[in-house]
Amino acid sequence: MNPLIGISCDSDTTVDKRNIPYDRFVSPRAYADAIALAGGIPVLLPHTFALIDVVRLDGLLITGGNFDIPPSYYGEEPRPLLGQVNEERSYFEKALCLAALEGDIPLLGVCGGMQLLNVVVGGTLYQDLSYRPQTDIHEQPQARTLPHHEVSIAPNSKLACVCDTTGMRxxxxxxxxxxxxxxxxxxxxxxxxxxxxxxxxxGHTFAIGVQWHPELLDSPQQHAIYRAFVKAAQPSSGE
Ligand SMILES: [Mn+2]
Structure with a gap:
């Protein structure tokens, strides 16, 4: 049985060929491709206010996008460098994320998804990295399919075990x-x-967040993150 992996979607407004605007749900295909490559069945989850029972999913991928989490989620007022928020999306993703944690459904948070995972369990964010002293720019100029900076991985972490390394780009x-x-x-x-x-x-079977986009990087260590996630979501045989 290939596990069903829910993927949170983005939303935007575009125009039809008559130049009339309409709203749509969208998702960068790299997420679905990475889940499929790792052996999962991607299930796109639009934020329609429909109640989604995450227990019917085997895993949940909270994705990122060009938006910021509402600062009220971590008890702050908006600061000048806060970007655009997507209240509907964040509300939906927060509910999904909490339900997955509650049910111990394997969960992977990518980029903004990692930030949300931290926030829903009481963590906070810098609304812009310039508010933290001595922080480099983390918006790379080159294509996102190329690595930009080094990370060191805590040797006793699950991530080190999954990627079988304590450092990568x-x-x-x-x-x-x-x-x-x-x-x-x-x-x-x-x-x-x-x-x-x-x-x-x-404390969870699989609850990991990464600030980068492993689905865009073609290396065995990055593929290993999605593989380990989908494997953790595998429904146990014989049930
Ligand atoms: Mn970074």
Missing amino acids: VNSTHHQIIHNLGMHVSAAATALDGVIEAIELP
């Missing part, structure tokens, strides 16, 4: 970063400037 396309870690969250990887680049919740 990753892509970087984010302007927000983790400030304080949430409850029972450990930092699994950091960049050279000290920015937290991966987190995990050791």
Whole structure:
């Protein structure tokens, strides 16, 4: 049985051929391709306000996008460098994320998905990385399919076990970063400037967040993240 992996979607407004605007749900295909390559069945989850029973899914992928998590989720007022928020999407993803944690459904958070995972368990973010002293730019100029900076991986982390390494190069396309870690969250990887680049919740079967986009990087260590996630979501045989 290939596991069903829910993937949270983005939304935008585009125009039809008559130039009339309409709203749509969209998802970068690299997420679905990475899940399929790892042996899972990708299931796109639009934020329609429909109640999604995550227990019917075997795994949940919370994705990123060109938006910021509402600062009210971590008790802050918006600061000047906060980007655009997507209230509907964040509300939906927060509910999904909490339900997955509650049900111990394997969960992978990518980029903004990692930030959300941290926030839903009580963590905070820097609304822009310039609010943290001595932090490098993490918005790479080159294509996102190329790595940009090094991360060191905590040797005793699940991520180190999954990737079988304590260091690798990753892509970087984010302007927000983790400030304080949430409850029972450990930092699994950091960049050279000290920015937290991966987190995990050791009390769960599989709850990992990565600040980078492994689905865009073609290396065995990056594929291993999606493979381990889909494997953790595998329904046990004989049930
Ligand atoms: Mn980075």
